Amino acid sequence: MLLSCQSNENSKLSFHVQQLHSSFLILDDVMDGGKVRRGKPSWHLHRSASVYAVNDAFMIQQATMDVLEAYFRNLPIYNDLISYFNEAVYRVTMGEHIDLCSNYNKEIDNMEIFNMSRLDDIALNKSSFYTFKLPIFVALFLVNNGQNMATTELHQFCIELGRLMIVQDDYMDVYGCVKVTGKNGRDIQEGKSTWLAVTALQRCNSAQLSIFKEYYGSNDLEHVQRIKQLYDELKLPDVYEQYELKMYKRLLHRISEV
Numbered sequence: 001m002l003l004s005c006q007s008n009e010n011s012k013l014s015f016h017v018q019q020l021h022s023s024f025l026i027l028d029d030v031m032d033g034g035k036v037r038r039g040k041p042s043w044h045l046h047r048s049a050s051v052y053a054v055n056d057a058f059m060i061q062q063a064t065m066d067v068l069e070a071y072f073r074n075l076p077i078y079n080d081l082i083s084y085f086n087e088a089v090y091r092v093t094m095g096e097h098i099d100l101c102s103n104y105n106k107e108i109d110n111m112e113i114f115n116m117s118r119l120d121d122i123a124l125n126k127s128s129f130y131t132f133k134l135p136i137f138v139a140l141f142l143v144n145n146g147q148n149m150a151t152t153e154l155h156q157f158c159i160e161l162g163r164l165m166i167v168q169d170d171y172m173d174v175y176g177c178v179k180v181t182g183k184n185g186r187d188i189q190e191g192k193s194t195w196l197a198v199t200a201l202q203r204c205n206s207a208q209l210s211i212f213k214e215y216y217g218s219n220d221l222e223h224v225q226r227i228k229q230l231y232d233e234l235k236l237p238d239v240y241e242q243y244e245l246k247m248y249k250r251l252l253h254r255i256s257e258v
Helices: 002-032 052-072 078-100 116-142 152-175 195-203 206-215 221-233 236-257
Strands: none
Touching (some): 002 116, 206 221
């Protein structure tokens, strides 16, 4: 009977996490001008949605909180549960803010914002908390002595997993296939501060740097292709594979520690 109750509560929590996730994806596509999400037109492109998609996203978030209250308010975990969800909402909002403020502007040549420290801030806030810490830590509420497992080490594991996810997402935005990723890549066109862009700048000579500044952040397909060519010249796919393997081994080590 106890296992049945826990399974039911686990299903509800999983649904609420996915619900919150959906609201963030709707808003992210609106802010980034995304046209494809999971192989289908982004929600704000539907004729019936348009700019109302923003309000739809907030309605989904509020519905998530309301249903959490309906199912869990009489349980001792409720306050901590709401705290984790609120933390996820706050963090992803901060991450989106930093991300939106990190685009390259050719007119003011704000190349100094393209650094790994800023990328870590984006990954920490935009990905680590709601994608990994939230589902993992709320799941521990349903495990005997689960709260004792919510350690600093587990928190750090979620942070690094979020960092790896952002790097993978940046890479797939340029080198991924839309049919596989279900998302159209626009990081180059929008002048995004990404792992590929920052890594490229670390490896550029003066001539390559001039090319980057000239073509990055342009919607012209020839300019986009020139940036992709620059990435290939700098052997960024090889650098990415080495980075991903290093992170994978480090995460395995953290798993063994936890």
